[in-house]
Amino acid sequence: MATGERTWQRPTIFRTRRVKWAVYAGLLAFFAWSAVGIGFDPSRVLQGIGNTAVLIGDFLPPDATARELDRIIAKMLESVAMAMVATVTGIAVSIPIAFMAAENISPKPLYALNRGFISVSRAFNAIIVAILAVKAVGFGPLAGIITITFKTVGFFSKLLAEDIEDIDMGAVDAVRATGSSPIQTLLYGVVPQIIPRFAGLSVYRWDINIRTSTVIGIVGAGGIGSVLLTAFNRYDYQYVSAILLSIIVVVLFAEGVSAVVRRRYQ
């Protein structure tokens, strides 16, 4: 390095500067393509923002007649009830699946099968599951319970299986060494190690399930969602905002409860 003409450039995590610019250019091109692809056009966006501002005016203040209020309360209770039942059924189904999906205690084919099931459950949005459940068992909360149960299994057994994979196998071997049966080994070697996380996860999932239960009604799977869709279709925006407000309150309440419980028991 000759003194007097040293230069410096920021080092890059990409292999060379050229790769870096290529990556940036690629990303930019992709986003440009996306923008064209969905018909992004500034005037439409501006118009949309203008319309939204007008709509906010239509939303305020939230308002519902006495009958509408009763309907909100009844359907909201239905949402919460679906979430309650489905959390329990979901966790019940999750437990065996989690054990079968834990690499350290499950045979390979069984492990693969259950991991596959978990992936499928996680891949599909609750609303897709809900629309299929509605076609299978008809409109109403039963479809909702099936939906939420199915979604719970994907989430819960994945995390539980990971916890099981992280346990101290020494303790398990110690129990096994006493000559206990596989079931006994599970009960005394594995279960005590995962119980602490179990409570926190359950409450966390319950919180998510409350959220889910408020929207799947949009495709007919029970709960407040159907009321919301009806209100939208009737252009009754003050009613819509009353419903939205009730959803926000319930969701925040569930989140608060979940946060408090998890802080105390984890």
Add this chain to the structure above:
Amino acid sequence: MSAEQPSWQRFDRRRRIGRFLAVLTAGVVVIASWQFMDIGVVDPNTVPREIADLLTRMYPPDIAYTPQIIGPLIETIHIAALGTVGALVLSIPVALLAAENTTPNAATFWLGKLIVTVSRSVNTIIWALIFVVTFGSGPLAGAVAIAFRSVGFLGKLLGEEIEEIDFGQVEAVRATGASSLQLLLYGVLPQVKPALIGLAIYRWDINIRDSTVLGFVGAGGIGVQLFQSVNAFAWQSTAMILLVILGVVVVTEGLSAYTRGLVR
């Protein structure tokens, strides 16, 4: 210490009773919930049979239908990508407002919290219902909905990240005579950059999944095709769409995990 021994035991017993009560309450609530929904007695055989029936009708997936879903699929990916970028841009100011150590005053702090809360409490599909009204049906409304739901998510987590930065680094930059924008660029940004990129990629991954249903309410993407084929009872086409969605989601998840691993 020995004097506290009995009270510790009592606490344990109280805790056990508490746990029992919690389980009991949960049990009662679940039974009451079941009663409330008025579903009645469900024959434990019917539900599995109906589901099995549906799955049988889906087999085999209609592979010939694939060309018709490529377009909507790409549109779905576009919606997720643009929605995420929009959310990322919007979430930076929101995070700065919602972080205690960067927000200008109490009012802006609560504004930040309000934006985060409202955005997060309203599901993407509900945001889509709203923006279909104002932006007209189509993928643009979908992208806006995705962005609005993601702003709260990114703003909240990014804000928490900002609250945890080492303020000494910010002070040192301030001591050199840097402007407030430079303070953000040198004092704050390097500290939150890995989280910023990681969270954005993570949210993009979630958004791909969320974008698949936007079509149900007219906000574009593959959901439009899915909704049509379900309503037309075209189960084999439905199965094909579901398979494609599954493939895309699995690929995105892998890609997301891989790229997040690269950022340090």
Add this chain to the structure above:
Amino acid sequence: MLHVTNLQKTYDTGDEALRGVTTSVEGSETVAMIGPSGAGKSTFIRCVNRLTEPSGGEIDLDGTELTALDDDDLRAARRDIGMIFQEYNLIERLTVMENVLSGRLGYVSAWQAFRRSFPPADIERAYGILEQVGLDEMADKRVDELSGGQRQRVGIARAVIQEPKILLVDEPTSSLDPETSDTVMRLLTDIAADRSIPVLINIHEVNLALEHADRIVGLHDGELVFEGTPDDLDEAALDRVYRGADIPDTTTDGEGSTETDDQEVPLTTTGSTAGGV
């Protein structure tokens, strides 16, 4: 160069950290500020460039009254004050070079700063300073890969590249081992001599102060209780500064002294601290 008159600082908690300190730093001298924990040493240094806002008094740096400046002028004034921190306060995820160049932020636009496009003269200067502190091979290493002594040298380089009129140094050695401490102190005095700028160093190790400083200032409980050459610092003077507290020296390491003055409680020997508020 730097004239501080009757500097006062009372924190929101009611702690009177500085109770009217008057002193000055001139030429290219190295001034060590000693005193027990909680004496107000850090507060004093932080008040000079107003990282902590003083409650009263005047700070005159080369003819500019710092306490009266608005935000823009204060930023300009800060460019002339190099500051070195106890915990280095480097931007951990950036490289050595980026950290050093951050000392020039006051002279470039935000866009240039973002693009890291600093003027060639700054880059040249940065290499020169890195050579002086012995880190020229490390320019593109990330700071979080460096040792404590290396980090402190990056901190020094960042302050020096500002071409400041004065260096303020806050406990530069309390996170370092004795040998590295000595190197860092020598580096600071060398820089002062080389660039003909004064250096004001907060230091709790009296031995280091005696060895390296041209002049020593002693603070006790927010008041100036000693000012003189190292030779003047006799037992009686030390007793006035420390008044019953253990006198820290280089042989005992900096354990337990990594907090800044702000967080520390005033010493118990002077029970009247809270009474005056």
